[in-house]
Amino acid sequence: xxxxxxxxxxxxxxxxxxxxxxxxxxxxxxxxxxxxxxxxxxxxxxxxxxxxxxxxxxxxxxxxxxxxxxxxxxxxxxxxxxxxxxxxxxxxxxxxxxxxxxxxxxxxxxxxxxxxxxxxxxxxxxxxxxxxxxxxxxxxxxxxxxxxxxxxxxxxxxxxxxxxxxxxxxxxxxxxxxxxxxxxxxxxxxxxxxxxxxxxxxxxxxxxxxxxxxxxxxxxxxxxxxxxxxxxxxxxxxxxxxxxxxxxxxxxxxxxxxxxxxxxxxxxxxxxxxxxxxxxxxxxxxxxxxxxxxxxxxxxxxxxxxxxxxxxx
Amino acid sequence: xxxxxxxxxxxxxxxxxxxxxxxxxxxxxxxxxxxxxxxxxxxxxxxxxxxxxxxxxxxxxxxxxxxxxxxxxxxxxxxxxxxxxxxxxxxxxxxxxxxxxxxxxxxxxxxxxxxxxxxxxxxxxxxxxxxxxxxxxxxxxxxxxxxxxxxxxxxxxxxxxxxxxxxxxxxxxxxxxxxxxxxxxxxxxxxxxxxxxxxxxxxxxxxxxxxxxxxxxxxxxxxxxxxxxxxxxxxxxxxxxxxxxxxxxxxxxxxxxxxxxxxxxxxxxxxxxxxxxxxxxxxxxxxxxxxxxxx
Numbered sequence: 134x135x136x137x138x139x140x141x142x143x144x145x146x147x148x149x150x151x152x153x154x155x156x157x158x159x160x161x162x163x164x165x166x167x168x169x170x171x172x173x174x175x176x177x178x179x180x181x182x183x184x185x186x187x188x189x190x191x192x193x194x195x196x197x198x199x200x201x202x203x204x205x206x207x208x209x210x211x212x213x214x215x216x217x218x219x220x221x222x223x224x225x226x227x228x229x230x231x232x233x234x235x236x237x238x239x240x241x242x243x244x245x246x247x248x249x250x251x252x253x254x255x256x257x258x259x260x261x262x263x264x265x266x267x268x269x270x271x272x273x274x275x276x277x278x279x280x281x282x283x284x285x286x287x288x289x290x291x292x293x294x295x296x297x298x299x300x301x302x303x304x305x306x307x308x309x310x311x312x313x314x315x316x317x318x319x320x321x322x323x324x325x326x327x328x329x330x331x332x333x334x335x336x337x338x339x340x341x342x343x344x345x346x347x348x349x350x351x352x353x354x355x356x357x358x359x360x361x362x363x364x365x366x367x368x369x370x371x372x373x374x375x376x377x378x379x380x381x382x383x384x385x386x387x388x389x390x391x392x393x394x395x396x397x398x399x400x401x402x403x404x405x406x407x408x409x410x411x412x413x414x415x416x417x418x419x420x421x422x423x424x425x426x427x428x429x430x431x432x433x434x435x436x437x438x439x440x441x442x443x444x445x446x
Numbered sequence: 447x448x449x450x451x452x453x454x455x456x457x458x459x460x461x462x463x464x465x466x467x468x469x470x471x472x473x474x475x476x477x478x479x480x481x482x483x484x485x486x487x488x489x490x491x492x493x494x495x496x497x498x499x500x501x502x503x504x505x506x507x508x509x510x511x512x513x514x515x516x517x518x519x520x521x522x523x524x525x526x527x528x529x530x531x532x533x534x535x536x537x538x539x540x541x542x543x544x545x546x547x548x549x550x551x552x553x554x555x556x557x558x559x560x561x562x563x564x565x566x567x568x569x570x571x572x573x574x575x576x577x578x579x580x581x582x583x584x585x586x587x588x589x590x591x592x593x594x595x596x597x598x599x600x601x602x603x604x605x606x607x608x609x610x611x612x613x614x615x616x617x618x619x620x621x622x623x624x625x626x627x628x629x630x631x632x633x634x635x636x637x638x639x640x641x642x643x644x645x646x647x648x649x650x651x652x653x654x655x656x657x658x659x660x661x662x663x664x665x666x667x668x669x670x671x672x673x674x675x676x677x678x679x680x681x682x683x684x685x686x687x688x689x690x691x692x693x694x695x696x697x698x699x700x701x702x703x704x705x706x707x708x709x710x711x712x713x714x715x716x717x718x719x720x721x722x723x724x725x726x727x728x729x730x731x732x733x734x735x736x737x738x739x740x741x
Contacts, residue, residue: 151579159591270727274720276671278678278694279712286705385586389675403587404679407594415591423583 138435145427152423153205156416157198210420211413215406220417223402230300231398234321234390235383237314242322242329243376249326250333250372251360254341257334265330272327277386281320281393288316298395317394321386325379332375336368343367369440377433384422460652464733471732478728484721488714492538500532503688514706521710533688534711540689541670541718544604548669549662551608556615557658561646563616564623574620577613585610586675593681603682607669618661622654656733663726667719674715690715 168185169176176184184190189197204211210220253265289297295316301309340346341364349359391400399418406414437444472479495503513523521530559577563570580588585607592606626632626649635645676682677691685692690711697707 147575148579148582151576152582155579155583159595270720270723271716274667274723275716276674276712276719278675279708279716282701282705282708282712285701290702381584384584385672385675388586388590388679392679403590404681407590407679407681410594412595415594419583419587419591422587426584427582 134438138431141431141434145431148427149424153202153420154198156419157201159416159419160412161194161197205420210417213406213411213414215409215411215414220413223414224399224417224421227397227399227402229302229398230396231387231391231400233303233310234314234317234396234398235380235387237318238322238325238383239376239380241318242325245322246326246329247333247365247372250330251337251365253330253334254337255356255360257338262334265334269327269331272323272330275323277320277324277389278393280323281317281390284316284320285393298393300394300396300398313396317390317396320393321383321390324382324386328379328382329372329375333368333372336371337364340364340368366440370437370444373433373436373440377430380426380429384426464656467732471728475728475731477724478732481721481724481726481728484717485725488538488718488721489542492535492542495532495535495539498535500535501529503528503533503536504686514704522704522706530693530707530710533693534690534714537688537690537693537711538714538718540600540683540687541673541715544600544607544673544683545666545670545722547604548607548611549666551604552611552615552665553658553662555608556612557619557651557654559612560616560619560654561623561650564620565627565642565646565650570620573616577616580610581613583610586672589672589676590679590681593676598682598684600683600687603673603676606676607672611665611669615658615661615665618657619654622657623650626650626653660726660730660733663722663729667722667726670715670719670722 168181168188168190172181172184189200192200201211208221210224212219213223216223249265253262256262285297288295295312299313301313303310337360346359346364349363350356354363387398388400388403390396391398392404395401399421402414403418405411406418472482515522521534523530559573563573588610589603589606592609593602596602596606632645632649635649640648673682673689674691674694677689678695680695682691683689685696693711694708697704697711701708
């Protein structure tokens, strides 16, 4: 197992190296001169030259890359063009809201979507199944910000149950945290829930046709026990794969959700950086998100052991 | 020399057969027909919008700003007094053009790369690592970064949304190719000395089409949503073009006074994506019987 983890971690190195090359090339493949982007519309040619010199843009490309990658290895993502602060500091300040939002969303989505998928598969072909599946297609189709604004309109405006926007740290005020995070987590979770529910239903349908499920029923086990212990446990491998891959959807949604609900997280940081073409920040955020995504999917692969003792690493 | 070859149905005949299957399933599958009709209505109304005699989507009229829906302006007006109904109808053009272009480009590139990687082992190892790396960057972030650096224009949005989708198409095509490569008829073709391009085009390509069409509808639906995301966060379609994402982005500041600026384009967006998805689900059921009733 440990040997496998080490092997997998080593295998992520070339992938992350390639990601780093992409992220580096992003700027240099852009049709405009990076120095011009940074200097803005009103810079004089001398100012542009000065910036180009400061950034070392006159050096050959491979030297620039080695320099940038060398800093990267030491955890230095460069400095924000806009604020002059190190990108790592900026990201560090914004991690908490995004992390909490993502975790809460995953929690809500998994807790709601898996039972829904199981019930839909159990009651396949009935109105329950059709309702769940229709809801899932809606979840896929209604964009995050539309759900977000509808929730604000209903939950905050009409009912007054939730604050409209903003964020409170879980460390400062737990009640405030819960009331601030509920609506964004529901909005962000819709697509994710739809994905998990559909996958759960599909795998459950397959598993429910297996002989051992019939045997379990035949020996008189309670339906719930058959569904959860015999069927769901066997269906969990593809479901957890979907949960892991679906995080990409969440990361995309975070950017929009944080804008709708005015949450000061990494998504807002990204949007602000985009509006200011603050490219070191954009590069940093992409690297951090990609690394998280890769490592998370490694964790998912390892979790298979929990569900299927036949899998040994 | 051709005397001995058994005449097999031409590509045209096979496509006609497939089309027949689709028409047939449209008749049997009312939700798919519903999806297609809604989609066609959306497309028709957005492209016919300039000829309906509506107020121009750009025409400002500061005196009538932030009006609620009324007989004069079905959806009310925005903060510059522009007619929201006209803007929302015109907005569909960008969404549909982006959605269809991204679906077409991503499947075309993905198909070409997937056929080659699936069949040529040596290219495969290198190219797939490359694709893995591309896939580990969340697609929306990649697209946002690309548009931010390239500048906002509709072609840039299309390209930026296409690039992250290509690896997923490559994976799909590659999996089909890998499965077919060991099939007896392909082995026989290789043994008979058929050239690789001919095997790829004649014997393998046709089998990748049904799952690709289904995949293309999902890519299209996602591209329509992502275009709106990009415009909404300010890294998409240029702000002067009325696209659904842009209209909603502008309505953000006025949401509590005039929620209609966000809700109407949002509803159109959701209905369009819903229609594409239902159509895609129906296509999948009819084109790919093995996947029927799953996922």
